[in-house]
Amino acid sequence: MSILKDKNILLGITAGIAAYKSASLVRLFIKAGANVKVVMTPASKEFITPLTLSTLSKNPVYSSFIDEADDNQVWNNHVELGLWADLFVIAPATANTMSKMANGVCDNILLATYLSAKCDVYFAPAMDLDMYKHASTKATFNKLTTFGNKLIPAGTGELASGLVGEGRMAEPEDIISFIEQDILQQLPLIGKRVLITAGPTYEALDPVRFIGNHSSGKMGFEIANAAANLGAEVILVTGPTHQKLQNESVCIKPVISAEDMYNEVHAHFKTSDIAILSAAVADYRPKTIASQKIKKNDATFTIELEKTKDILKSLGHIKSNQFLVGFALETNNELDHAIGKLEAKNLDLIVLNSLQDKGAGFGGSTNKVTFITHNKHIIEHKLKSKAEVAQDLMQQIIKQLHA
Missing domain, CATH: 3.40.50.1950 (Flavin prenyltransferase-like)
Incomplete structure (x- = not known):
């Protein structure tokens, strides 16, 4: 394009x-x-x-x-x-x-x-x-x-x-x-390689059922468009979604599960300059996956879950010169939880959205975010379209890279 x-x-x-x-x-x-x-x-x-x-x-x-x-x-x-x-x-x-x-x-x-x-x-x-x-x-x-x-x-x-x-x-x-x-x-990101994750992950229960979430992937896709429009080479690792890209230069890597996303992200991280992990990755997955469709027999049904690998934390441990961005979707004590995640996962920037804010969160076309930098500087933004939020995010990254 x-x-x-x-x-x-x-x-x-x-x-x-x-x-x-x-x-x-x-x-x-x-x-x-x-x-x-x-x-x-x-x-x-x-x-x-x-x-x-x-x-x-x-x-x-x-x-x-x-x-x-x-x-x-x-x-x-x-x-x-x-x-x-x-x-x-x-x-x-x-x-x-x-x-x-x-x-x-x-x-x-x-x-x-x-x-x-x-x-x-x-x-x-x-x-x-x-x-x-x-x-x-x-x-x-x-x-x-x-x-x-x-x-x-x-x-x-x-x-x-x-x-x-x-x-x-x-x-x-x-x-x-x-x-x-x-x-x-x-363009400010010419010559830069940006790795982005988007969408949900689906964790299989059996051949026809899965555990998932309501993430549409729209935020991650808008970030990919914004980064590509600024001259970056963009790799978008995305879970299942119906979103379409405006910028055709973005390289899409479709995945299904958290394990798939972990492997795909690690395959590209070392050669990336910036990594923005906006995907809503499942924290848990079924410990066993039934080989046949589970029949509806009993009045109750118990699923034993196990933790998935923490992709963002794993990147924070191995990063060298990469600029690493995470997302935090919180419902209470938002700032404290986001700052804790920023520190624990060795991030350069975290994007906080709260489900308490009208117009923010999954599925919609708008978002209300707060940026928290590595030195705990807090930058609040009003409710905007996700395309505008993506542009704000890229400008914040560029600002920190040149600070």
């Missing part, structure tokens, strides 16, 4: 022959899962039609502040366009437009949008060899990059004039790759 999935990308097109490549660029952004809107300089319409671009992007194309053909003449709000965008990509970027960008000239909707944008701006120059090599063009490049704009280098090849050299706009595939790599390098 591309890092561009669900990003709002504003594509700016200026008046260069390379504008014909912009159609392919729109298609590639859409294929990557992005939402695309196009803003054009008026002169660029001589090179590619707004109809082509609106058809491909499935959005209106903006080339003026008002639509003069419309009697109502609704204003095209460049400020809203700039704020909508997660990324603003200007490709092709002509010498004329780049010079205006560098000097604050604002004589069309593309330039007005550029001056309003709060997001990262990428520009892909396209011009002839002598123009590209000119000292004023190089000065423009330098000025734009000092503003924080990102230059996508032009390629070398045959140009419109017949000359061969630098100035050819980067190919659409290369523009996509450049942006993806740039975004990835900015």
Whole structure:
């Protein structure tokens, strides 16, 4: 899955022959899962039609502040366009437009949008060899990059004039790759391996019955999505659940029992940088498992249970440089029990939720948590969606890692 999935990308097109490549660029952004809107300089319409671009992007194309053909003449709000965008990509970027960008000239909707944008701006120059090599063009490049704009280098090849050299706009595939790599390098967990557990475990009584709990796995799945979106390589060890992942890069390892989860987690822990154990693992399991379905004969039925292995505690004993996070679901003396678990299991952070809090716990889409750090610093959070809790958790981990 591309890092561009669900990003709002504003594509700016200026008046260069390379504008014909912009159609392919729109298609590639859409294929990557992005939402695309196009803003054009008026002169660029001589090179590619707004109809082509609106058809491909499935959005209106903006080339003026008002639509003069419309009697109502609704204003095209460049400020809203700039704020909508997660990324603003200007490709092709002509010498004329780049010079205006560098000097604050604002004589069309593309330039007005550029001056309003709060997001990262990428520009892909396209011009002839002598123009590209000119000292004023190089000065423009330098000025734009000092503003924080990102230059996508032009390629070398045959140009419109017949000359061969630098100035050819980067190919659409290369523009996509450049942006993806740039975004990835900015992500705080790039290069980190995160191990996450989620869901319940099922402890078999016989071939058809089991002991389990009400965990849906939603919290763990949201944590996996949040970690992957921050650039981490994520391994998700999950018990039985119907949850689906949004980020397809996560590697899922399905398990059934506490013993299965113990073995799978230990297989990946040594090579992990961060481990977040949010699964609701059974504390006990049947001491014996019937080989045949147990018949309903007696008025009462007794099951002898034995303890399962404590996965979190076992990791706390063997961890070296790993950052270890546990969860505590409590019903009374919540803080005392959570701090005791933090210390006993050698954790760096524990996430406490109480069943006394409305909207917290199993099954729902919300959670109310308190973070307790290794030095007993307590951070309380209000009731939030589990997706927001997952983001808060990842930010807390990043903060502690860089403390």
